[in-house]
Amino acid sequence: MSGVIEATGLTKKYGDLVAVDHVDLTVQAGSFFGVLGPNGAGKTTLLEMIEGLRKPDAGTATILGEPSWPRNAHLLPQLGVQLQASAFFERLTAKEQLTTFADLYGVRHSRVDEMLELVGLTEHAKKRTEDLSGGQRQRLSIACSLVHDPQVVFLDEPTAALDPQARRNLWELLSAINDSGRTVVLTTHHMDEAEALCDLVAVMDHGRILTVDHPAALVRGLDAPTRISLPETVLSAERARTLPAALEVDCQDGSTVITTRDPAAVLTTLAQWQALTGLQVRGATLEDVFLQLTGREYRA
């Protein structure tokens, strides 16, 4: 089955640096696709080539079956693009910006108020964009990319400047857009975001895609042990070493950390010992996946 987005051999070089290195990618219609990777991995360059904003040195990309480069006017009404560095028309208010975008796409004006409401900017509608906070500007740029109800939405680190509440609101908005059948592609540094939203995640580093899979499958594939930690005052390392299922016991900053492959057995014994106060359980995360794929800690 062919995808709504198909990229083959996409490559971009800046001098000696290969920013994107022969990337093949398929995104199926209606999916929520994440691109995860540290600074400089090539995420923005890859997306911009797919969107038709940057000319590839090699390779091709199609969206909805049409080549995206050279810039394809057919495709534009179907695409919503939020750039990492957003630029607005000068001296316009938030509402005027959004209205300008609506006019460009021939969208009814009532949609402008709906979008302002959706991204929580109704009360800032009359503020000039240069007077908005970083997070408010980011929400406005997301609204601008969605105002024409595009089929395929690209968002480059959409939650980077958002506070936790705005981030959750945006997650809900993006999930709803995806549930309505739209394809969403987003880049992020946040593992929790990728885990919460994406059907598939491409882990990228040094211009290459290292793996593509469901976030949960990536984590499961690691078969990593569980870490259980407790304050040292509740459980000493000495006593923890007597736990039958403990693989390893460490002391870290006032905590006793037990590594185990049988968390149920450890937790049962801890309950019998009445040593559960302050307990924290941590399974593997996508950060561990990155560490395994690259041999390096994730550096966002």
Ligand SMILES: Nc1ncnc2c1ncn2[C@@H]1O[C@H](COP(=O)(O)OP(=O)(O)OP(=O)(O)O)[C@@H](O)[C@H]1O
């Ligand atoms: N116009 C350019 N000229 C020269 N080098 C560039 C240019 N754009 C990007 N690069 C380089 O290409 C590499 C990939 O950059 P890119 O912006 O795609 O990374 P990214 O994964 O989006 O990073 P971030 O998480 O910081 O947004 C980086 O090393 C960057 O310095």
Ligand SMILES: [Mg+2]
């Ligand atoms: Mg980027």
